[in-house]
Amino acid sequence: MTLLKHRLFWPVAALVTLVVVNVIANPNFAKVTMRDGDLYGNPVTILRESAPLMLVALGMTLVIATRGIDLSVGAVMAVSGAVSLTIIADSPDPGSLGTVTVAIVVAVLVALVLGAWNGFLVSVLGIQPIIATLVLMLAGRGVALLITGGAITTVTSAPYKFLSNGYLILLPVAFFIWVAVVAIVALVERRTALGMLTESVGINPEASRLAGVRSRGIIWAAYMVSGLLAGVAGIINASNTMAADSNNAGYLIELYAILAVVLGGTSLMGGKFSIAGTVIGVLTVTTLDKTIQFFGVPPAQSPVFFAVVVVIVVLVQSPRVHAWGRAASARMRRTPSSGEPPTGPGAASAAKKHEEVAA
Amino acid sequence: MTVDTDVRPLVSMRGITIAFPGVLALDGVDFFLRPGEVHSLMGENGAGKSTLIKALTGVYAIDAGTIEVADEERDFASTADAQAAGISTVYQEVNLCANLSVGENVMLGHEPRGFAGISWNAVHREAARHLASLGLDLDTRSPLASHSIAIQQLVAISRAMVLDAKVLILDEPTSSLDRGEVEQLFAVIRSLRDRGVAILFVSHFLEQVYEISDRITVLRNGALIGEYLVEDLPREALVTAMIGRELDELSALSGAAERAIDRTGTPVLSAEGVGRKGVLEPADLDVFEGEVVGIAGLLGSGRTEMVRLLYGADKADAGQISVGGERAKMHAPRHAIDRGIAFSSENRRAEGVVAELSVAENMILGVQAQRGWMRRLSKAEQDAIVAEYMEALGVRPADPTVPIGTLSGGNQQKVLLARWLAMQPRLLILDEPTRGIDVGAKADIQRKVAQLAAEGLSVVFISSELEEVLRITQRLAVLRDRRKIGELDPTEVDLDGLVDYIANAGHTERSATR
Ligand SMILES: Nc1ncnc2c1ncn2[C@@H]1O[C@H](COP(=O)(O)OP(=O)(O)OP(=O)(O)O)[C@@H](O)[C@H]1O
Ligand SMILES: [Mg+2]
Numbered sequence: 001m002t003l004l005k006h007r008l009f010w011p012v013a014a015l016v017t018l019v020v021v022n023v024i025a026n027p028n029f030a031k032v033t034m035r036d037g038d039l040y041g042n043p044v045t046i047l048r049e050s051a052p053l054m055l056v057a058l059g060m061t062l063v064i065a066t067r068g069i070d071l072s073v074g075a076v077m078a079v080s081g082a083v084s085l086t087i088i089a090d091s092p093d094p095g096s097l098g099t100v101t102v103a104i105v106v107a108v109l110v111a112l113v114l115g116a117w118n119g120f121l122v123s124v125l126g127i128q129p130i131i132a133t134l135v136l137m138l139a140g141r142g143v144a145l146l147i148t149g150g151a152i153t154t155v156t157s158a159p160y161k162f163l164s165n166g167y168l169i170l171l172p173v174a175f176f177i178w179v180a181v182v183a184i185v186a187l188v189e190r191r192t193a194l195g196m197l198t199e200s201v202g203i204n205p206e207a208s209r210l211a212g213v214r215s216r217g218i219i220w221a222a223y224m225v226s227g228l229l230a231g232v233a234g235i236i237n238a239s240n241t242m243a244a245d246s247n248n249a250g251y252l253i254e255l256y257a258i259l260a261v262v263l264g265g266t267s268l269m270g271g272k273f274s275i276a277g278t279v280i281g282v283l284t285v286t287t288l289d290k291t292i293q294f295f296g297v298p299p300a301q302s303p304v305f306f307a308v309v310v311v312i313v314v315l316v317q318s319p320r321v322h323a324w325g326r327a328a329s330a331r332m333r334r335t336p337s338s339g340e341p342p343t344g345p346g347a348a349s350a351a352k353k354h355e356e357v358a359a
Numbered sequence: 360m361t362v363d364t365d366v367r368p369l370v371s372m373r374g375i376t377i378a379f380p381g382v383l384a385l386d387g388v389d390f391f392l393r394p395g396e397v398h399s400l401m402g403e404n405g406a407g408k409s410t411l412i413k414a415l416t417g418v419y420a421i422d423a424g425t426i427e428v429a430d431e432e433r434d435f436a437s438t439a440d441a442q443a444a445g446i447s448t449v450y451q452e453v454n455l456c457a458n459l460s461v462g463e464n465v466m467l468g469h470e471p472r473g474f475a476g477i478s479w480n481a482v483h484r485e486a487a488r489h490l491a492s493l494g495l496d497l498d499t500r501s502p503l504a505s506h507s508i509a510i511q512q513l514v515a516i517s518r519a520m521v522l523d524a525k526v527l528i529l530d531e532p533t534s535s536l537d538r539g540e541v542e543q544l545f546a547v548i549r550s551l552r553d554r555g556v557a558i559l560f561v562s563h564f565l566e567q568v569y570e571i572s573d574r575i576t577v578l579r580n581g582a583l584i585g586e587y588l589v590e591d592l593p594r595e596a597l598v599t600a601m602i603g604r605e606l607d608e609l610s611a612l613s614g615a616a617e618r619a620i621d622r623t624g625t626p627v628l629s630a631e632g633v634g635r636k637g638v639l640e641p642a643d644l645d646v647f648e649g650e651v652v653g654i655a656g657l658l659g660s661g662r663t664e665m666v667r668l669l670y671g672a673d674k675a676d677a678g679q680i681s682v683g684g685e686r687a688k689m690h691a692p693r694h695a696i697d698r699g700i701a702f703s704s705e706n707r708r709a710e711g712v713v714a715e716l717s718v719a720e721n722m723i724l725g726v727q728a729q730r731g732w733m734r735r736l737s738k739a740e741q742d743a744i745v746a747e748y749m750e751a752l753g754v755r756p757a758d759p760t761v762p763i764g765t766l767s768g769g770n771q772q773k774v775l776l777a778r779w780l781a782m783q784p785r786l787l788i789l790d791e792p793t794r795g796i797d798v799g800a801k802a803d804i805q806r807k808v809a810q811l812a813a814e815g816l817s818v819v820f821i822s823s824e825l826e827e828v829l830r831i832t833q834r835l836a837v838l839r840d841r842r843k844i845g846e847l848d849p850t851e852v853d854l855d856g857l858v859d860y861i862a863n864a865g866h867t868e869r870s871a872t873r
Contacts, residue, residue: 193727193735196720204713210672210704211778212696212728271715 007265010317011280014263018287018313026294038167042290044175050286051164051174052077052233052250054279057257057264058185059115059226061278064261065202066219067270068122068129073230073257075140076114077250080234082144083107085153085244088160100159108231114140115227119220133223137254144246153244164239174236181229186275195273198222202270260285263313284313366393367430369557370446370526375414375424377407379765382756384410386581387424392526397548397558399568399589402578402601403797404769405755408561409451411578412530416441416448429525447524451531451561451768451795452708453511455503455518462486462499465518489517494543508706509535509658516544520551527551528559531768533567534794535705537658537823538858545571563769563797564824565594577601602799615809615831617850620650625684627786627817628700630669632678638664641677642843644819644836646786651808651818653832653849655825655861661841662821663705666788669819670695670702682786696729701784703775705791705821707768711775714764718754719745721763721774725782748777751807753800768795776804780811787811788819793827805831825857837861 022029032041056073063070084107091099114136121132166173189195200208201215208215230250238244262268263284264277288309292302315321370392377385385407392398400408413419415426417435426433428444435441438448455464462483463470471481483499490497493513503511512535519527529548533541548571552558562568568575575592577584577600584600592600599605626645634641639661646652654662668675671689680687682698689695695702704710713721723741730736736744745759752773754766763774772795779787789808793801809831812818822828828835828849835847837860847860 191735192732193730194732196716196724197728197732200713200716200720200724203715204709206710207704207713208724208728210670210692210702210710211725212693213724214693214728214731218732 007274008277008280011263011265011277011284014313014316015280015284015287017316018284018291018309022287022291022294029290029294037170039170042294044171046283046286046290047175048164048172049174049289050282051178052237053253053256053260053286054178054282055181055229055233055236056226056250056253057260057278057282058182058275059222059229060254060257061261061264061266061273061275062185062189062198062222063129063226064258064266064268065198065270065273066222067202067205068219068222069133069258069268070118070223070226070230071130071133071254072114072118072136072140073226073233074250074253075137075144076111076227076230077234077237077253078141078144078244078246079114079147080107080111080231081238081249082147082153082244082246083110084160084235085155085238085242086147088155088157089153094155094157095159097159100157103160104235107235108228111231111234112224112228115224115230116220118227119223122223123216123219141246144244144249148244148246152246154242156242160239161242162239164236174240177232177236181232182275182279185225185229189275194218194221199271199273203272256285259310263317265317366395368392368427369394369429370415371425371427372411372415373425373427375411375426376422377410377414377419378422381758381761382581384581385414385421388578388581388583389586390576390583391586392557392559393574394525394557395552395555396573397552397560397571398574398576399560399562399572400576400578401561401568401597404773404795404800405580405767406578406601406797407581408578409530409767410581412448412450412528412559412561416446416528442522442524445523445525446528447519447522447526448528449512449515449519449530449532453508453515455511455515457502457504457709459503460500461490461497461503461506461514464503464514465489465499465521467518469521485521486517489521490514492520493517493547494540507535507659507663509537509540512536513540513544520547524556526557526559530561531563531795532560533562533564535658535791535823540658541567563795563801565597565798568597569594579603598798601797615651615812615833618649618813618833620647620833622647622650624648626681627683628669628819629681629684630678631680633665633668633675633680634677635664635668635673635675636677638673638841639668640842642836642838644669644843646817646819648785648817649812649815650834651812651820651832653828653835654819654821654838655828655835655847655857656838657861658823659841660838660861662838663790664841665838665843666702666790666819666821670700670788672702672704696725696782696784699785700788701725701779701782701786702788703779703790703792705794707771707775707794712763712771715762717760718749718763718766718774719759722748722759722777722781725778729782744777744781748774748781752777753803769797769800772796773800773804780807784816786817786819790821791823792820793822793824801827825854829854829857 029042032039032043060070084103087103087106088094088099093099118133118136121127122129162173164174168176197213198218200213201218205215234249237249260281261278264274264281266273266277288306292305297305368391372390375385375388388411390411400411402408410419414421417437417440433444465486466482470477471485472478486499493516495513503514512532516532533544536544548558560571569589572589574586574588575597576586579601626647628646630644632641632643642665654665656662667673669680671691671694674690680689687698713724719741722745723736727736749757749759754770754773763771776792793804796804805827808818820828820832832849835849836843837845837847852860
């Protein structure tokens with residue numbers, strides 16, 4: 001009963017169900033093999049390929065908690081990929097560790113500046129987040145194209161490639177990167193008061209202001225983190241293909257990130273957020289992506305398939321649907337024959353209260 | 360305990376039980392509401408009054424019991440359902456659309472229609488008519504948010520009366536109204552009662568309860584204590600029934616007004632000519648160490664506006680403020696907080712509670728904000744603050760981990776008070792701190808304020824309850840029409856004198872005891 005009430009119960013249940021359905025349909029789905037001391041197989045791929053979305057969704061979680069939204073993350077990824085690969089391509093020694101380090105640092109700083117710009121528009125100028133970040137969403141890819149000179153920059157650089165394709169201990173580097181970033185963000189949010197103050201600003205900005213919370217700084221910081229993490233995501237993404245494709249890097253990732261955040265149980269209304277929930281949400285989205293490949297859904301139909309599953313998952317998590325479910329089962333138990341409306345005591349009322357609390 | 364049964368109840372609630380996680384909010388409560396009566400529901404904060412109302416109006420489903428309305432068993436699925444059945448409700452926390460106009464709020468869902476859909480002129484004409492019946496002359500096209508919480512409350516009441524209701528439920532409708540408005544509201548209530556409407560009234564003001572009610576039902580801890588005719592239940596008996604013990608309300612406080620204040624030193628807060636165009640004419644105010652300064656005036660006289668300027672919640676465009684003799688710029692609440700000033704807003708829901716955060720988080724919010732996000736209060740420090748104030752203010756339920764939004768109105772207010780006290784300010788600005796607080800807790804809070812002031816805390820105290828203001832302040836600033844008209848010594852005026860001064864002085868007087 002308490003397990004059922006845990007806020008992560010339904011997100012986890014959705015992910016587990018998805019995996020189980022896959023494994024039943026195709027036992028190969030969960031197959032992991034050891035090769036040259038490294039693990040391979042579909043689950044490992046999911047952990048590796050989750051990295052960009054994970055980082056972006058993590059930043060998105062913080063932004064959403066402040067009642068905002070960041071539509072520019074995909075564009076920031078493109079810029080960051082373009083910056084890093086252009087630096088490597090222009091360097092006399094693309095394979096050196098120094099070059100790659102410089103490329104990464106510069107790209108991440110650029111992304112941080114872009115995040116700061118978003119934060120400035122929202123927190124200082126008071127522009128609606130959706131509009132403020134739309135500016136960069138539209139302009140960002142143009143900037144990325146400008147940086148790469150309109151072409152798809154490709155490079156060969158072993159250290160850079162290592163980020164997305166390399167292995168550390170048994171598992172891919174990209175996996176360790178996202179685990180580390182999740183851990184750092186979770187630590188900063190929950191070991192300091194940032195998480196609580198962010199939620200407070202998201203739930204009631206005016207009460208927070210009167211209590212002396214520096215909402216401007218907190219909102220600004222959320223967009224900077226989102227920009228920064230999108231920058232890292234852009235690097236991992238570019239490292240995966242070793243090409244800076246300004247039009248396609250991180251394309252529509254903002255929407256998948258929002259989806260993952262919501263699947264993880266964080267409300268788009270802002271306020272309470274769950275980092276663990278977002279991790280689960282991202283894994284769900286990535287797993288679903290793999291499911292489509294495994295089931296061999298033709299590309300033309302895959303968006304529809306994706307959408308249908310998302311709708312089911314969202315419904316399964318909805319408190320209102322839970323309430324209906326309980327009410328219906330209670331009615332079946334209570335009135336086997338007549339279709340009497342559910343009056344008085346019992347599950348219908350419990351259901352309604354549950355909804356009340358969840359709302 | 361005589362209950363005449365000659366009138367058939369319009370609403371019969373029997374054995375109503377509602378449990379929330381960890382709290383049995385109502386435990387087998389019976390409640391009967393008859394046509395043509397004003398029936399007061401009484402009880403301490405958290406006794407279950409609002410929950411009983413919400414059970415009747417379909418906001419909460421009941422776990423056990425039956426509800427009959429007009430001899431028919433009902434289980435309303437929503438407030439809309441209840442409304443359709445003739446039950447009209449004004450909830451405790453004003454629940455309107457702040458960004459719609461006053462007129463739209465009054466008529467929402469009942470807009471008069473013409474050929475081309477809603478006729479907006481008719482909407483505003485109708486709305487103005489309803490508002491006028493409460494003695495309100497408002498621009499119905501102005502946004503609701505631009506009005507004070509009291510006006511919003513009156514708008515909510517007008518809205519409830521738009522419907523041709525058989526049952527009118529008013530959950531603490533008068534908590535933010537002043538005497539004149541309460542009289543107006545009571546006149547309306549009486550005329551409705553005489554037309555046969557059944558009225559359910561909730562208030563923590565005992566005078567009002569005795570003035571308006573025919574019958575009283577008392578709840579304690581979610582259980583029914585009894586139903587009484589008002590003439591059978593003297594005031595002391597009512598209080599005892601409510602809190603389950605006897606209460607000596609005032610003894611602890613006597614003498615607070617006489618306490619001598621040293622006004623020779625530097626004031627803790629000194630405002631010179633502070634004002635803002637269209638909000639408050641430039642006014643002076645000094646507050647000395649250990650002094651409780653009351654701000655009195657009618658609704659809309661600029662009381663809240665004045666303290667908001669002092670706190671930096673709104674920016675003053677004239678005058679200057681010094682704290683402890685030092686010029687201070689108050690452009691944001693943070694500037695005031697950094698100088699040791701705390702401000703508890705009258706608008707609990709919009710400007711106080713952070714509903715989804717826990718009671719504990721709400722309590723420490725101010726302290727934490729002041730320390731900054733990097734220096735998180737340790738678990739031990741949090742627990743110490745929380746334990747101290749849960750105990751000192753008697754917050755119920757005594758579980759600090761529940762979201763504050765699930766607490767009863769009065770208990771939310773106590774948590775907010777704890778938030779400000781925990782910051783250990785040198786000046787505490789309290790705007791209607793006892794609104795919605797039950798008799799016992801009200802006395803507790805007044806005592807706490809008096810005690811802190813005696814220990815050196817300076818307080819600016821606003822309350823529509825003039826008895827309270829006279830009892831605990833050492834000086835009174837009186838406002839009228841957004842202008843300060845003078846100061847009074849509370850030991851030298853009585854209630855009638857104060858009422859008279861507030862109402863009339865501005866016209867003739869230049870400056871009182873100043
Ligand atoms: N949605 C909810 N979830 C959990 N507990 C609740 C909820 N609503 C009310 N309660 C609890 O039920 C009890 C009764 O609350 P209720 O609001 O009815 O009190 P009240 O008599 O109206 O008090 P007040 O005078 O302060 O308004 C309280 O203990 C409160 O904490
Ligand atoms: Mg209540």
